[in-house]
Amino acid sequence: MTPKRKQKLWVILGLVSLAAIAVGLTLYALRANINLFFSPVQIAQGDAPMARQIRAGGMVKEGSVARDPDSLDVEFTVTDYVDDLQVVYSGILPDLFREGQGVVVVGELQADGHLYADKVLARHDENYMPPEVAQALKEAGYSPADYQTSAADK
């Protein structure tokens, strides 16, 4: 082999091995860090894994938000109007967290059926519905107009 070819070979080998490492690391990291979304119905049916980080979402049930008087612990119910999910969180809720509006929570489901959230997300828009929540609600048989009114009714 001429030196030039040899150099080329090394370049290619180097690139291939780097690419392989990168792909391997990426797939590993992706597998470990993907959060799947579940709606309350799916969780009630037992579709969601226990003690693994997931995302869940729906509407915050009217009158369900309960603050502990001495700490920042808070509990509330997320509903898709078919099933309810009890969420436990400690910390500051986002500015746009409201009863009767859509939220997405990230956390782990424990054996008591409660979801222990690390993060609660509500978007900076009054009329906003997280797309996952909108779709989950649609699958539960509600149209956007329905859940607006039914949230208002409750």
Added chain:
Amino acid sequence: MFITMIPEIGHFALIIALLMAVVQAVMPLAGAATRRPLWMAYGQSMAAGQFLFVAIAYGCLTASYMLDDFSVANVANNANSLLPWYYKFSAVWGNHEGSVLMWSLMLAGWGFAASRFTGSLPRDMVARVMGVMGMVCGGFLLFILITSNPFERLLPNMPPDGADLNPLLQDIGLIVHPPMLYMGYVGFSVVFAFAIAALLGGRLDAAWARWARPWTNVAWAFLTVGIALGSWWAYYELGWGGWWFWDPVENASLLPWLTGTALVHSLAVTEKRGSFKSWTVLLAIATFSLSLMGTFLVRSGVLTSVHAFANDPDRGLFILILLAITVTLSLLLFALRAPRVSHSIGFNWLSRDALLLINNVFLVIMTVTVLLGTVYPLILDSLNLGKISVGPPYFNALFVPLTVMMCVFMGLGSAARWKGMAAKDLIHKLWWAGAAALIIGAVMPLLYRGEWNLLVSLGIVSALWVVLPILRDIVDKTRHARSFSAGLRKLSLSYWGMVLGHVGVAVTIVGVTVVSNYNIERNVRMSPGTTVEVAGYQFTMSELTERRGANFLADTAIIQVQRGESGRRFTMRPEKRLYLATGMPMTQVALRPGLFRDLYVAMGEDLGDGSWAVRVQYKPFVRWLWLGALLMAFGGVLAVLDKRYRRVAIARDIPASTAQRYAAQKVTL
């Protein structure tokens, strides 16, 4: 009469600009193909005219905002008569239509600048560059006119007052962040046009690289500042104290930055050594395509974030088509023509060339991993395979080790020679730098916190390993001068640019490392009289009051802060605002900035019974993040001011005969 017609004048100016862009796209390219100087000359004048007319359109939209013309839908949706004038001015780009118009204005501006500073470039090259710029501009103007007309009227049902600007965007950060970012995104279109012109003309030499380099550096510097401003804005405006969320929109701006960084370095090699030509061209194409993709991600509505304004699938589709055409055509051209422009120049594996190549590969790998993490959820969703999200741990797990590895080669690269050098020499030159970095890095966490921390040590070692070899190199370079300061003065500006850029990277790494590992956050329940201690500071809430701002009502907490028992006292006033027009609540953070630490207090929510949830944070070294980015950008600009580029600017006045001689040399490649 004239005033009521302003939006129509703007609309009309946009149409004229589009027609000019079409002429600019067609005539110079046809002229270059058929060797007709007159046709080629169309490019420059069209670029000037197009810039003028887009600027008129932009001015008209700004005037509509300033005059509170709520019959224009765009103004009615994004402004309010109560808004202070400077927010009316910046509200122009605080929405989809206006920001695309600003994007086009900048694109036309870059095109105009490129047509003015053509340097010693042969005429056919200039014509091709102008032609490609014309196509890009035309695409965007068409996009505005078809899918996002900012001048649409709400007649006859004109609202009495506007809906107001999103309160999050009523901020100095927003006034500067998007224009900077766009300048960066759009600036890469010039080097893209250059790459395509080089492929079309079959000529790519050191002169080409010397010409393309300043443009790339300036665009890159703008993008760097834009990203840093975005991060700073998110830090103090969102009220969480986070500075990077790996949000898809942030990633969209990081992607072209990564390939742009690779491009800046690859261009350096192409200019100095004449190698890596096809690689440089590929990076130029990739960088601009990623800028377009960023626009697609942000504007199409596939993502939801603060940045996704009113969404419309047509717009996404349009940009997707534009992106597809750009990528397909340029890659096709690359496949057909690249073998003609490239030829290999040998170099040793222990040389600056090789080390730069390795880091280029690392940057591309980073780009791919970020891209994958960003679009993977979108792809799965569009295939109906479930809704997933990829969280920050994924990005951190990949980005941190890749950055550390890159630092290893950065240290070596800044001290290595071009073409090749003996391993012995390099070790001799750098062993002390390595030893010093390792020792200081290992000891630092102990000194700072009295506890060893692997990640902090790793960060400090990496940062030192980037900086110390440069110091060694400066010492070597000034050794033979009369005095040290005389030697320093002899170093070229582009060398100082490199130094600043790399020091900036090190500073950012230190900032990221320290703030990620030593950040202290406490969420507490506070009412007047409550005291909390965070990192040696006593935070005492003394009072809760209310106040009225221009267009909002605010609950203000007055918090007295004291360091230790007897340190200096000062007051912090975080607020929770309610904006009247939109009814939107907003957290106004109280910050006590410092070079080595920030104190950060944000009001969470009213817990009733007179107490509030308050987020108190101690953020060491957080300023270093942005300081480093500014240094990098400054380095990029400094490199552009180097003497050799100024010489190119003067050479513009050389008579055409020289240019023709250049053109005759074309065969030599």
